[in-house]
Amino acid sequence: MLANGCFDLLHIAHVRHLEEARQQGDALIVAVTEDSTVGKGNGRPVIPLMERMEMLRALRCVSAVSHCRDSIEALKSWKPHVFCKGYDYVEKGLLPEEVKFCAENGILIYHTKPNPQTTSGIIERIRCAS
Numbered sequence: 001m002l003a004n005g006c007f008d009l010l011h012i013a014h015v016r017h018l019e020e021a022r023q024q025g026d027a028l029i030v031a032v033t034e035d036s037t038v039g040k041g042n043g044r045p046v047i048p049l050m051e052r053m054e055m056l057r058a059l060r061c062v063s064a065v066s067h068c069r070d071s072i073e074a075l076k077s078w079k080p081h082v083f084c085k086g087y088d089y090v091e092k093g094l095l096p097e098e099v100k101f102c103a104e105n106g107i108l109i110y111h112t113k114p115n116p117q118t119t120s121g122i123i124e125r126i127r128c129a130s
Contacts, residue, residue, distance in 0.1 A: 001025035002080035004071045006038045006119070008045035010055045013086075013117035019061045020112040021084035027063035028084075030056050031074030034067050046123070075101050083107050087114040 003021045007014055022028040035049050045052065053065045068074040075083060075098065083102055085094060090111050102109050
């Protein structure tokens with residue numbers, strides 16, 4: 001099982017996503033996007049890569065943590081049986097390269113349940129409150 005992403009400002013939606021992902025296999029590898037390739041906008045990520053990785057390692061549901069430039073690099077490195085994405089990717093869609101790589105390598109794509117909490121939303125609320 002592989003999940004990947006920025007995981008900036010670890011919050012409840014991340015924890016629920018990873019716990020559900022872990023239930024889909026024997027082990028959960030989390031590939032964290034490197035600082036230089038996070039495409040979340042100005043000032044992101046807020047938390048540096050090594051600290052984001054350390055926080056994820058502390059979660060019981062996570063078996064191992066690595067870092068990657070992007071999801072394709074993570075998929076090629078780990079070649080998991082299942083690639084777990086958040087439910088928001090049902091609507092906005094996966095990258096065509098992700099879909100192609102998974103199809104060519106027999107990797108099941110699994111979407112976790114919806115959760116309205118987002119890091120961008122949290123950051124926006126903080127900015128508005130200050």
